[in-house]
Each structure stands twice: as structure tokens, then as C-alpha cells.
Amino acid sequence: MDFNKQYKEELFDSEVYLELGKKESDPIVKAFLFRMAEMEKKHASIWKEISEKRGIRIGKLGIKDKLMIKLYGIIRKVLGLELTLRLLESNEENDIEKYNELAKSEELDENEREKMREISIDEAVHEEMLTTIKAKDVSDFVYGISDGLIEVLAATSGIAGAVSNPLIVALSGLIVGISGTFSMSIGAYLSTKSEKEINEHKREKVKIQKLVDRGEVSKKLSQILSELGIKDKIAQNISPQLVDVAEDIIAPKIEESPLKSSAVTGLSYIVGAIIPLIPYFLRLGGMLGLITSYVISGISIFFVGFMIGLLSDVNPKKKGLEMMGLGIGAAIVTHLIGLLASLVI
Incomplete structure (x- = not known):
């Protein structure tokens, strides 16, 4: 296993997110990018700790890496944030699968394998967060x-x-x-x-239904939540609490x-x-x-x-x-x- 390579990959990603975050004007997206940078930096520190424990010397990012980080900043200006992030992700392995495999590796002790499982969960959250960045x-x-x-x-x-x-x-x-x-x-x-x-028209129809029969609207919300993968019992329990904002769930406003x-x-x-x-x-x-x-x-x-x-x-x-x-x-x-x-x- 190339511990130095794993460390540098995580550190590189952290620096790219940090570079993109510094140049982002949208405060919500900026916070997202800084959060991603912190997450990747944490992963790099785990690899550094594992490497030092084995007496392996960890290298720094080279000139080529630093130029690539700046290049991603330029690509962001040309192609936009969504495409830039997807390009960054396309150059990586499937991190969730990779860390799931590392969590079973005999080269690591039980404590280190547990950290691999934690990183795997982080990467799953990472993937979910990336889906929120859209540029229609x-x-x-x-x-x-x-x-x-x-x-x-x-x-x-x-x-x-x-x-x-x-x-x-x-x-x-x-x-x-x-x-x-x-x-x-x-x-x-x-x-x-x-x-x-x-x-x-759909939104107006839902608003009228709320005035006439809130129970029916609640049933419709429960069905939608179930289709999204939420357990039926949980969907039935929370749907009455969502009736007031039903139109935003059934027919989200198109801006x-x-x-x-x-x-x-x-x-x-x-x-x-x-x-x-x-x-x-x-x-x-x-x-x-x-x-x-x-x-x-x-x-x-x-x-x-x-x-x-x-x-x-x-x-x-x-x-x-x-x-x-x-x-x-x-x-x-x-x-x-x-x-x-x-x-x-």
C-alpha cells in the first residue's frame, strides 16, 4: 500500500476545495467548499498518522500539484463550479468502495480499519453533498x-x-x-x-385541498415520502406536520x-x-x-x-x-x- 500516495491525494483535494472556496461569492456554497476542504484535510491527517506510526516519511505537494490546484481555479471560471467539481471527482477512484476495501485490509490494525470505515462514511456524505451543487x-x-x-x-x-x-x-x-x-x-x-x-396550477390546487381536506393532503404527502424511501410508518407520522408546506413538497416552485x-x-x-x-x-x-x-x-x-x-x-x-x-x-x-x-x- 502506498501510504504517501493516499496522504497526498487527500491533501490535494483539500487544497482544491480551499482554493475554490476562497474564490466563491455565494456564502452558502463557500461554506460547503470549506466544509469539504476540512473533511479531506482530516482524511489526510489520518493517513499521516498511520504513516508516521510505521516510520514512513510523508512528502509535501509538489510544484505540479500546486499548478494543478491553480488550474482548477481557472477551470472553475470557464466551466462553472458544478463541472469543475465533477471533473475533480472523475480523476479519483470510487472513494467509498476504496475505503470499504481498506476497512478489511490486513495491512492495517483494528483501530486503523475503524478509521477507514469512518472515512468511508464521510465519503458517502461527501457524494450526497456534491449532488446539491447544480448549475442548470x-x-x-x-x-x-x-x-x-x-x-x-x-x-x-x-x-x-x-x-x-x-x-x-x-x-x-x-x-x-x-x-x-x-x-x-x-x-x-x-x-x-x-x-x-x-x-x-398544481400549487394552487394543493392550497385549495389544504383548506378543504387536510387529511387527504397528508395522505398524499405520506405517499410521496414513502416513494422517496422513507419507511411507511415514519412517513405517516411526519406527513401531518408537513401539510402547511405541502405545495413546496408536491410541486416545488420553479424559479x-x-x-x-x-x-x-x-x-x-x-x-x-x-x-x-x-x-x-x-x-x-x-x-x-x-x-x-x-x-x-x-x-x-x-x-x-x-x-x-x-x-x-x-x-x-x-x-x-x-x-x-x-x-x-x-x-x-x-x-x-x-x-x-x-x-x-
Whole structure:
């Protein structure tokens, strides 16, 4: 077992959370990050104690580690906190499983194994705390870029198969992108507005039910709590106490603005749509323009897929490669269709 490695990993994570916490403006999130830093520092001190007990010399974080800590601060500014934390987590082993295994290790004595079990519990709390950090705008932006990038890449590839003039290809692709931007923006606006209206109707309905029959509302709350995994008896006992805030449990208020959702979706879509068009606006035509478009689009799709993987708890590299393969594959198929069309024109 590499005791020094275990110590440095926990210390590194502690320093990253501390760095992110210092730069966070939201007081609640700042407190969360400092709490995480303290938790990881405690784990590092346990490894230090275990190592010193065996006469093992513990090293400090190196220059590379310190640069990586600063890099996470920069990534936070570019990608937002949620993606940064998920990126940090993706570089680690499954800590809960790791510490559960260490709690059975013969290399440790009973007291040390107990400390491993305690760390395992901390890591479970750690995972639960991380789920509270959400950045819907970031998620919407990433998915919007994905849509614009892949759709316009496929369309442009098909157009390039039928038309040789790179400027015409670029303008045609831009028209497709602008059309898609309006469509996606309007769709996002109507969807968010409709969701809010339905939600408000549910909340009003619950408020009326509270006035008419509090017992029925209590039953509904009990059912919801049971579905969330709370034991039936406990759910039945606490549900009457929650009737006054029933609407916040049954239909939590949606704060998202339809206009903001529309703007984020439209902006992200057109950002993605422009990427495949860059070579054609630079007057690169023929096979050179096509391959250049594929290369920059492929790299961009992989990066977007990587971020989607982080957001959806899927292997980021695998997700990035999968999306890149599907995106380029679709583009090649539409290019062949464009070539066939050129024979008819």
C-alpha cells in the first residue's frame, strides 16, 4: 500500500476545495467548499498518522500539484463550479468502495480499519453533498452547443457535397444555424413557460385541498415520502406536520425564467452551429475545407461530450468518443447524400 500516495491525494483535494472556496461569492456554497476542504484535510491527517506510526516519511505537494490546484481555479471560471467539481471527482477512484476495501485490509490494525470505515462514511456524505451543487444554465448551455454543432455539421457536410463554393456552403450553413437558433429558443421559451404554468396550477390546487381536506393532503404527502424511501410508518407520522408546506413538497416552485431559458438555449445553439462553418468562411473549399471542418468539429464534439459525461455521471472519455463518432458518422452520410444530389443538379 502506498501510504504517501493516499496522504497526498487527500491533501490535494483539500487544497482544491480551499482554493475554490476562497474564490466563491455565494456564502452558502463557500461554506460547503470549506466544509469539504476540512473533511479531506482530516482524511489526510489520518493517513499521516498511520504513516508516521510505521516510520514512513510523508512528502509535501509538489510544484505540479500546486499548478494543478491553480488550474482548477481557472477551470472553475470557464466551466462553472458544478463541472469543475465533477471533473475533480472523475480523476479519483470510487472513494467509498476504496475505503470499504481498506476497512478489511490486513495491512492495517483494528483501530486503523475503524478509521477507514469512518472515512468511508464521510465519503458517502461527501457524494450526497456534491449532488446539491447544480448549475442548470451550464447544463443547458452544454446541451445547446451539442445540438447546434452536430446538426449544422451534418447539414453543412451535405451541402458541401452538392456545392463547391465554400462561401455558399458557409452562408447556407449559417442560415440553417440561425433557423435552428430561433426554433430552439422559441421551443425553450414555450416549454419553460408551460412548465411554470402547470406547476403553479398544481400549487394552487394543493392550497385549495389544504383548506378543504387536510387529511387527504397528508395522505398524499405520506405517499410521496414513502416513494422517496422513507419507511411507511415514519412517513405517516411526519406527513401531518408537513401539510402547511405541502405545495413546496408536491410541486416545488420553479424559479427559472422562460426568457432566460430561451436566451441560454439560443446562444448556446448558435455558438455550436458556427464551429463547423469556420473553414468555409476562411474560403477553404473542396476536400481541405471538409476535412478541416470535420477535425475542428470532431474535437469540439468530443469536448462537449466529455462535459455531458461529467454532468450525467457517465464515463466522460467514453461519452466524448461516442458523440464524436456519431456526429462525424452522420456528417459523412449526409455528405454522400450531397454528392448524389450534385449528380442530379
